[in-house]
Amino acid sequence: MEELKAELADILEPSKRDRRFLISLLQEIQQRLGYLPEDAMLALADFLGVPGSTVYGVATFYNQFRFAPQGKHQVKVCMGTACHLAGGQLVLEAMSRELQVDVGGVTPDRTFGLERVACVGCCALAPVVVINGAVYPRMSPPKVEEVLVNIKLGNREHTIE
Amino acid sequence: MVFDEILRRAKQEWESFCCGDVPRILVGTATCGRAAGALAVVEALKKELERCKLQATITEVGCIGLCSFEPLVTIIKPNYFTVCYHNVTPQKVPVLIESCIANDDPCLDLALGTVDRDERGAVYIPELPRFEHEYRVLLRNCGYIDPSNLSHYVANGGYGGLKKALGMAPEAVIEEVKLSGLRGRGGAGFPTGRKWELCRKASDEPKYVICNADEGDPGAFMDRVLLESDPYAVVEGMTIAAYAVGAKQGFVYIRAEYPLAVERLEAALHQAEELGLLGENILGKGFDFSIEIAKGAGAFVSGEETALIHAIEGRRSVPRVRPPYPAEKGLWGKPTLINNVKTFASVPPIIDKSAGWFSSIGTESSKGTAMFALAGKLVNTGLVEVAMGTTLRKLIFDIGGGIRGGKRFKAVQIGGPSGGCLPESMLDVPVDFDSLRQAGAIMGSGGIIVMDEDNCMVDTAKFFLDFIQKESCGKCSTCRIGTKHLLNILEDITAGRGKIDDLNLLAELCEDIRGGSLCGLGRTAPNPVLTTLRYFRGEYEAHVLEKKCSALVCKDLIAYYILPDKCERGCEHCVLACPAKAISPGRGGVKVIDQSKCTKCGSCQLVCPPEYSAVVKVSPVSSLPR
Numbered sequence: 125m126e127e128l129k130a131e132l133a134d135i136l137e138p139s140k141r142d143r144r145f146l147i148s149l150l151q152e153i154q155q156r157l158g159y160l161p162e163d164a165m166l167a168l169a170d171f172l173g174v175p176g177s178t179v180y181g182v183a184t185f186y187n188q189f190r191f192a193p194q195g196k197h198q199v200k201v202c203m204g205t206a207c208h209l210a211g212g213q214l215v216l217e218a219m220s221r222e223l224q225v226d227v228g229g230v231t232p233d234r235t236f237g238l239e240r241v242a243c244v245g246c247c248a249l250a251p252v253v254v255i256n257g258a259v260y261p262r263m264s265p266p267k268v269e270e271v272l273v274n275i276k277l278g279n280r281e282h283t284i285e
Numbered sequence: 286m287v288f289d290e291i292l293r294r295a296k297q298e299w300e301s302f303c304c305g306d307v308p309r310i311l312v313g314t315a316t317c318g319r320a321a322g323a324l325a326v327v328e329a330l331k332k333e334l335e336r337c338k339l340q341a342t343i344t345e346v347g348c349i350g351l352c353s354f355e356p357l358v359t360i361i362k363p364n365y366f367t368v369c370y371h372n373v374t375p376q377k378v379p380v381l382i383e384s385c386i387a388n389d390d391p392c393l394d395l396a397l398g399t400v401d402r403d404e405r406g407a408v409y410i411p412e413l414p415r416f417e418h419e420y421r422v423l424l425r426n427c428g429y430i431d432p433s434n435l436s437h438y439v440a441n442g443g444y445g446g447l448k449k450a451l452g453m454a455p456e457a458v459i460e461e462v463k464l465s466g467l468r469g470r471g472g473a474g475f476p477t478g479r480k481w482e483l484c485r486k487a488s489d490e491p492k493y494v495i496c497n498a499d500e501g502d503p504g505a506f507m508d509r510v511l512l513e514s515d516p517y518a519v520v521e522g523m524t525i526a527a528y529a530v531g532a533k534q535g536f537v538y539i540r541a542e543y544p545l546a547v548e549r550l551e552a553a554l555h556q557a558e559e560l561g562l563l564g565e566n567i568l569g570k571g572f573d574f575s576i577e578i579a580k581g582a583g584a585f586v587s588g589e590e591t592a593l594i595h596a597i598e599g600r601r602s603v604p605r606v607r608p609p610y611p612a613e614k615g616l617w618g619k620p621t622l623i624n625n626v627k628t629f630a631s632v633p634p635i636i637d638k639s640a641g642w643f644s645s646i647g648t649e650s651s652k653g654t655a656m657f658a659l660a661g662k663l664v665n666t667g668l669v670e671v672a673m674g675t676t677l678r679k680l681i682f683d684i685g686g687g688i689r690g691g692k693r694f695k696a697v698q699i700g701g702p703s704g705g706c707l708p709e710s711m712l713d714v715p716v717d718f719d720s721l722r723q724a725g726a727i728m729g730s731g732g733i734i735v736m737d738e739d740n741c742m743v744d745t746a747k748f749f750l751d752f753i754q755k756e757s758c759g760k761c762s763t764c765r766i767g768t769k770h771l772l773n774i775l776e777d778i779t780a781g782r783g784k785i786d787d788l789n790l791l792a793e794l795c796e797d798i799r800g801g802s803l804c805g806l807g808r809t810a811p812n813p814v815l816t817t818l819r820y821f822r823g824e825y826e827a828h829v830l831e832k833k834c835s836a837l838v839c840k841d842l843i844a845y846y847i848l849p850d851k852c853e854r855g856c857e858h859c860v861l862a863c864p865a866k867a868i869s870p871g872r873g874g875v876k877v878i879d880q881s882k883c884t885k886c887g888s889c890q891l892v893c894p895p896e897y898s899a900v901v902k903v904s905p906v907s908s909l910p911r
């Protein structure tokens with residue numbers, strides 16, 4: 125706990141000791157640690173002088189926060205309207221099958237994580253998948269394996285048309 | 286600095302930008318451009334220029350709304366006409382540099398068109414068919430100016446509105462906005478001037494101004510494009526609003542999923558402060574106003590104004606009962622003005638050009654322009670801005686270019702999860718706040734999604750309900766439990782377990798949810814179900830009675846089948862692609878699908894070479910040939 129507090133010391137700085145910074149502090153902590161460990165939420169509660177349940181209650185309300193580490197490559201399948209209509213669900217299922225993880229899960233070796241996201245703003249290229257910030261346009265189940273193999277091999281940009 | 290000096294310098298800078306001595310290359314790098322590979326194009330341009338030892342400056346600009354043509358590259362050469370190239374890839378870059386920069390060959394075959402009129406028969410971009418129907422007020426600068434250069438905005442008329450407003454009494458500014466007829470672009474269409482007046486008249490202090498940039502509709506991106514391509518317009522609009530209502534502090538509540546918009550907005554705020562257009566004593570008129578960015582953490586309901594206020598206060602974004610309206614009791618209990626991004630961006634031109642000019646655009650009750658994100662099965666997807674009252678038909682067929690791949694139009698979904706699906710017979714409805722509401726849809730956020738014969742309306746209703754049900758904050762039981770039940774019924778119907786009584790039950794439940802929910806989320810949640818039931822009842826009935834999905838979408842009601850006389854026999858594409866190992870050669874090498882193993886992923890159909898097209902879907906499952 126003390127170690128964690130030291131690591132978060134520059135985020136939990138005195139000028140931010142105000143309830144209104146709760147969400148932005150959670151965002152910064154998640155940015156630093158990749159997720160929100162229980163101890164980090166308790167440290168934040170302590171810092172703001174609010175009960176741990178308040179911090180937990182806010183954190184679990186919003187979609188952005190996660191409570192377990194993500195995969196090294198986080199696969200985000202768009203489930204926005206345009207992507208859904210273009211067959212996004214089939215892409216999501218194919219990803220889940222290839223990676224052998226459920227949506228929201230992480231592979232045992234933590235290489236890949238799988239999640240669904242709402243419109244990433246590239247509806248013209250639907251259905252899309254975003255991995256490590258790169259957008260893979262016009263996806264389909266047969267393309268899924270190819271994309272994953274290339275990521276494992278370290279080629280990132282091969283499918284950008 | 287006085288405004289005239291800012292303007293003089295800005296004009297100088299813009300002049301040298303447009304007609305400098307070295308060629309200038311503009312690349313559209315808003316999120317949509319980046320997704321299409323614009324950053325790789327920028328890299329390729331840099332490398333190629335260096336390799337050829339050529340001089341040219343590369344500038345990243347925003348989005349002009351032609352998403353299906355991204356990445357777009359525009360080349361401005363001294364004493365030469367300006368050409369814009371579409372779908373540029375790193376592979377095309379050497380040709381462009383070699384011909385256009387090194388020589389005087391404009392490569393018109395790669396071009397979308399020219400930005401200056403040219404006599405050589407090339408398309409003049411402002412004369413592309415779609416622009417004939419467009420009316421650009423908010424999008425006027427997008428893709429033309431450098432979104433991280435305030436001078437570009439000022440040189441193109443920016444901050445003229447603020448300068449004028451600061452010379453008027455705040456009440457006069459509000460009067461002008463009222464006269465313009467501007468209504469809120471966040472969905473509900475509340476008259477903006479009236480809202481400002483309420484906030485001005487509230488007696489409590491301090492007051493706040495909030496820009497709602499939460500844009501939670503999972504198929505809309507107008508606000509994002511504006512913030513990425515012309516952030517100054519939003520900042521100027523907020524500043525004018527703050528002066529009018531008497532606020533000193535503003536917030537922009539923006540989705541954290543929009544990192545580029547956040548970055549460009551931050552830069553815009555910083556520059557405006559440096560020039561004295563934000564901060565203390567703005568333009569020397571003794572008026573102080575500053576803006577802070579609050580990043581949203583992802584929740585559709587956060588877009589609701591009272592919920593948004595809770596989010597900025599650092600709590601769960603759960604809506605509360607209104608009244609009191611935020612204009613009276615908002616952020617930390619103080620009077621707060623909340624408007625949408627597009628509403629604020631509409632204000633500077635209104636003040637600058639007059640209310641009369643704005644109200645001359647649009648219809649009787651909806652003035653000005655409307656901005657839409659066109660997506661779905663269209664030829665030209667992207668962003669459009671048209672005068673209010675333009676018909677859906679014009680938007681979809683004249684601007685959107687009609688349906689892709691020669692398919693048939695089926696429905697248009699407008700207004701996102703709170704909106705509705707309209708059929709072909711409603712295509713002549715003008716898009717304005719009141720006509721759309723009458724038709725059962727809403728203007729909403731401005732996402733327009735076009736569906737063709739391959740989209741199932743029951744599945745579409747289920748998709749929106751699934752979204753809404755997950756995003757319900759849980760405060761009202763009709764919304765929390767009601768939407769879950771709606772979803773369950775729709776799931777039954779799409780799985781072939783539906784009963785005919787379910788259709789009436791759906792309608793009844795919709796009425797209860799609409800009547801019993803506190804905020805707009807619950808009150809509008811039934812719209813996708815109600816409109817599809819109203820306009821596409823036959824499709825629901827076919828699902829229930831015949832177990833048939835005519836669009837061939839609902840998995841439980843379809844089967845894949847390989848046509849024996851089309852199967853090439855020697856080819857193994859489907860066999861290898863099938864993840865379930867459900868396909869094997871049957872008699873004479875014809876491939877056969879083992880229905881008990883098939884997971885209906887569709888891979889076989891996608892990999893079957895187009896010259897055979899042997900894999901088909903059938904529905905109901907009972908129609909499968911033996």
Ligand SMILES: Cc1cc2nc3c(=O)[nH]c(=O)nc-3n(C[C@H](O)[C@H](O)[C@H](O)COP(=O)(O)O)c2cc1C
Nearest residue numbers: 469470471497500501588589590624625628805806
């Ligand atoms: C569930 C829900 C989501 C909303 N989402 C947004 C949104 O993303 N952006 C927005 O500007 N308004 C949204 N609104 C509307 C706001 O409550 C509010 O009416 C609007 O921001 C006022 O701005 P305007 O007067 O400029 O339209 C939403 C409303 C509801 C009920």
Ligand code: FES
Nearest residue numbers: 202204207246247
């Ligand atoms: S719906 Fe997937 S990018 Fe818009």
